[in-house]
Amino acid sequence: xxxxxxxxxxxxxxxxxxxxxxxxxxxxxxxxxxxxxxxxxxxxxxxxxxxxxxxxxxxxxxxxxxxxxxxxxxxxxxxxxxxxxxxxxxxxxxxxxxxxxxxxxxxxxxxxxxxxxxxxxxxxxxxxxxxxxxxxxxxxxxxxxxxxxxxxxxxxxxxxxxxxxxxxxxxxxxxxxxxxxxxxxxxxxxxxxxxxxxxxxxxxxxxxxxxxxxxxxxxxxxxxxxxxxxxxxxxxxxxxxxxxxxxxxxxxxxxxxxxxxxxxxxxxxxxxxxxxxxxxxxxxxxxxxxxxxxxxxxxxxxxxxxxxxxxxxxxxxxxxxxxxxxxxxxxxxxxxxxxxxxxxxxxxxxxxxxxxxxxxxxxxxxxxxxxxxxxxxxxxxxxxxxxxxxxxxxxxxxxxxxx
Numbered sequence: 001x002x003x004x005x006x007x008x009x010x011x012x013x014x015x016x017x018x019x020x021x022x023x024x025x026x027x028x029x030x031x032x033x034x035x036x037x038x039x040x041x042x043x044x045x046x047x048x049x050x051x052x053x054x055x056x057x058x059x060x061x062x063x064x065x066x067x068x069x070x071x072x073x074x075x076x077x078x079x080x081x082x083x084x085x086x087x088x089x090x091x092x093x094x095x096x097x098x099x100x101x102x103x104x105x106x107x108x109x110x111x112x113x114x115x116x117x118x119x120x121x122x123x124x125x126x127x128x129x130x131x132x133x134x135x136x137x138x139x140x141x142x143x144x145x146x147x148x149x150x151x152x153x154x155x156x157x158x159x160x161x162x163x164x165x166x167x168x169x170x171x172x173x174x175x176x177x178x179x180x181x182x183x184x185x186x187x188x189x190x191x192x193x194x195x196x197x198x199x200x201x202x203x204x205x206x207x208x209x210x211x212x213x214x215x216x217x218x219x220x221x222x223x224x225x226x227x228x229x230x231x232x233x234x235x236x237x238x239x240x241x242x243x244x245x246x247x248x249x250x251x252x253x254x255x256x257x258x259x260x261x262x263x264x265x266x267x268x269x270x271x272x273x274x275x276x277x278x279x280x281x282x283x284x285x286x287x288x289x290x291x292x293x294x295x296x297x298x299x300x301x302x303x304x305x306x307x308x309x310x311x312x313x314x315x316x317x318x319x320x321x322x323x324x325x326x327x328x329x330x331x332x333x334x335x336x337x338x339x340x341x342x343x344x345x346x347x348x349x350x351x352x353x354x355x356x357x358x359x360x361x362x363x364x365x366x367x368x369x370x371x372x373x374x375x376x377x378x379x380x381x382x383x384x385x386x387x388x389x390x391x392x393x394x395x396x397x398x399x400x401x402x403x
Contacts, residue, residue, distance in 0.1 A: 009287050010034055010042035012131075017102060017121050018112035019060055020053040022217050023135040023161070026278045027110050028064060030286060033295040043286065046106035049098045049121075051113075052076065058083035065089065068104065070097045099124050108133055108286060110161070114219055115342050116142045116387055123147070123380065126156040133285035135161035137236045138342070142335045143383040144239030145376065159285040160240055164233055166281035167260035167272030172241060176264070183243060184261040185233050186253035187312060188212060190225040193254065197316055203355040205348060212254070222345045223319075226358055227312065231323020232341075235334050238327055245327045250320065252310045257299065275299045318359040322366065331376050332386045333366065339390035340365035340397075347398040357401050365394045 014031065018024045034042040045066035050057040054076040061069040061084055068090045071080045077093025084091055092100070095117075102109055102121040109125040111118050112135045119139040125132055127150065134140070140147055151158050160166050164185040172180065191210050192200050209221040216224070223229035227250075234248050251261070256276040263269045274280045275297040283294030314321040319341070326333040344361035347353045353361065369390060377383045 006038060006287070006290060006292055009290050009292060010038045012043060012107040012286070013046050013105070014043050014108045014110065014286070015047040015049075015066075015101060015104065015106040015125070016045070016110045016112065017049050017098065017118065018051075018110075018114065018136075019048040020050040020056040021112055021114065022220075023112035023278060023282070024048075024050075024110070027112065027282050027286075028060060030279050030282050030294055031064065034286075034292065037293050046104050047101040049101050049113075054080050054083065061089050062087060068092065068101055070101045072098050103128060107131060110282075110285075111136050111139070112161075114138070114217060116338060119143055119147075119380065119383070123150055126150045126158075127154050129155045131157040131159065131288075133159050133161050133282070135282075137162060137165075137232050138338050140236045140239050141232050141338045142387060143377065143380065144235070144334065146380060146383060148239055158240070159288050160236075161278075161281050161285050162233060162236070163259045163274075163276070163278065163281050165237060165240060165260075166284055167274075168237065168241065168262065170284070171260060171262040171270045171272050173264075177242075179265045180243070180247065180262065181265050182247050182249055182263040183237060183241070184249040184251050184263070185230060185237065186251050186256070186258055186260065186309075187227060187230040188224065188256045189252045189254055189310075189312075190227065192225050193252065195316075197356065200316070201354060201356050205351065208348070208355060218349055219342070219345050222348060222358070223341070225355070226319040227317035228319035228323060228341055228358075228362075230312070231320045231327075232338065234323060235327045235337075245324075248327075250312045252312050253307070255304065255307055257304065257307055258309075273299060273301075319362065322359065322362055326366070332369075332383075335377065335383055335386045336366055336369045336390040337362060339387045340394040343391050343394035344398060347395075347402070352402045353398055357398075361394055361397050361401060364397050365390055368393055368397075 031043045047068040048066045049070040051072040070092045074094040081091045099121050102124040108131045110133045111122045116138050118136040208225040209218050211221050261271045277296040279296035326337045340362045344358040
């Protein structure tokens, strides 16, 4: 293939799991740009899936013409079928249909489903040797060893889409892993970076989801506000890149321009810079190992004037410390951490607990399940069982806190 010929890239068939969320929407924007740039047939779609946004999914399906559209909420299956009547697009509904969509023949599967619910669909795509563009961190956090073994066993390709991990993927020299001294993931600090703990105690969901730099879904925005997002990313980096916990660090960088720094043993530190726009790593993942045009914002360092960095404050943001502890503990500890956090964040968004209660719920769940922290899950069923138990326990703790 010549340097300018991207036909082998743009002919890749794509499935988008979670197409109506922020990452899914950005993925379709990248594909629309590719079709305008390289031809109307660029990146044909095998399937689009969503959980409950049936009208948005139908609109996407009519525009992008996948072979299949799936709504996870089975009660909306008939509505989706009616909305797409006469289009020739196949429809299905329910969680099993999402897993089946991931199993269908496509070259690239964008995994943009939020939470541990992505695990089974992602593994279904892995088991047919697809390229997995992974925008979800929770399935790696919950089942890192199992997921990594499956990727190796079935010959799948795993490309991280999280901006920090995608940056690390581009910076790391995998032929010189012995020379990697430290990988530093950056954090914006979220909307409460300068807030006192007393002020954060009264924070509302609206304030927590108002991220200063990124446009993200509510759950991820709250995780950014607690710095749990960065803790989960440390665990993800450990599994993605086989890095020891002591080689992973976090640095607060409010401008969100430098996404990752890799320091090598010769004293060199390499940095990846781009505007805070998820369409950049999405385009990289879709085209890898080539590069293609994307509609993402371009970086103008002269306009920025300065870049600043500061240490993360684990005292004011205890979720980061909890995640770091779970990274060192290993076993099922990350699974329990992730499940408890998902439950606590939903309780906060539902105004049943306060912002600072999120860390308390997670810590109490981990303490109650500490005897399972050292166990190593042998299969997906073991992970899902630990996940369910942790969710039940976290839910009970949330009710106690709210009482």
